[in-house]
Amino acid sequence: MHNMLISMEFFRSVLKLKPVSFYIDILGIITALSPQKRYVNKVFDLCRNKTGFKNKKDITDAIDILRKNAIITKSKVTKQKEMIEFLPLGKELTKLIDDIENHKTAYSQLKKQIKEHFDISQDNVTMLSTSQLRHRLGQKGWKSDELDKYYEWLEEVFHLEYYSYFAIFSALIARYASIIFRYNPDALAKDILNKLVIDALRDRLLARSQGLLSEKVLPETKEIVLYTLVSQLAGVTNAYFSMYAPPVQLNRFLREASENTVKSLYNLLSPPPGYLRWTRGREASKDRKAKQQLEFLEGLDKSA
Numbered sequence: 001m002h003n004m005l006i007s008m009e010f011f012r013s014v015l016k017l018k019p020v021s022f023y024i025d026i027l028g029i030i031t032a033l034s035p036q037k038r039y040v041n042k043v044f045d046l047c048r049n050k051t052g053f054k055n056k057k058d059i060t061d062a063i064d065i066l067r068k069n070a071i072i073t074k075s076k077v078t079k080q081k082e083m084i085e086f087l088p089l090g091k092e093l094t095k096l097i098d099d100i101e102n103h104k105t106a107y108s109q110l111k112k113q114i115k116e117h118f119d120i121s122q123d124n125v126t127m128l129s130t131s132q133l134r135h136r137l138g139q140k141g142w143k144s145d146e147l148d149k150y151y152e153w154l155e156e157v158f159h160l161e162y163y164s165y166f167a168i169f170s171a172l173i174a175r176y177a178s179i180i181f182r183y184n185p186d187a188l189a190k191d192i193l194n195k196l197v198i199d200a201l202r203d204r205l206l207a208r209s210q211g212l213l214s215e216k217v218l219p220e221t222k223e224i225v226l227y228t229l230v231s232q233l234a235g236v237t238n239a240y241f242s243m244y245a246p247p248v249q250l251n252r253f254l255r256e257a258s259e260n261t262v263k264s265l266y267n268l269l270s271p272p273p274g275y276l277r278w279t280r281g282r283e284a285s286k287d288r289k290a291k292q293q294l295e296f297l298e299g300l301d302k303s304a
Contacts, residue, residue: 020195025051031094040082069188089183166232227278245293
């Protein structure tokens, strides 16, 4: 009977839960209000207009769940009015929402400036004559004394594009780890954090469908973009291979387990064809150990 009561209570709690995006929308609505105007009734009205949930009980339950998850707290101002305040974890999550949106805006503006001033052709830029190049740059607002700097500045654009595209991955993963370490969020708070980070990473990956300028100007760089992305994100994994992949041998107690861990990590990474030679080929041509490790890892592809 006791177990049945627990199950029913769990079932009721599940029924109250809405999509995680609903709670994120509520946090955004609360944040948009100045701290002196975060009255519960005001939040109700805004939620009805902006979230699509018209039932007051849905919103009441959502606010209560946010409170139970130590994201917000409520305090009475008068008999009729309650004020919502963010607890430390709630402040962290809402700041993360703002920071992601601010970076998204800044990155979009950067892409816009690159497109407006450097994207001069759908063709390989090396196929343009000097006069064609200067004419198209002039149409994009370049001054006459800047025209000779195009290729120099274009190289800057390539580097800026690469690092601006990749940087969000390590930044968000580090921020995610920091929040987990400091707050150890549970239940809904963890779901909100996961969705914010995963959605932001997904959006950046999907932005690849628009391509980078370097891929339009020099189409052969498309493969390099993929290799660079994997290399940037898998830096620690690549270091792990260098430290523990055969011919490195640990003591007899750990040797087999360590090699199996290397194999499983490599299979999990599943790098694109040609990636190993791109990342390790130069070192392998100079160092015997690096060459043996490259051969070992390439052998994993053949045995898959």
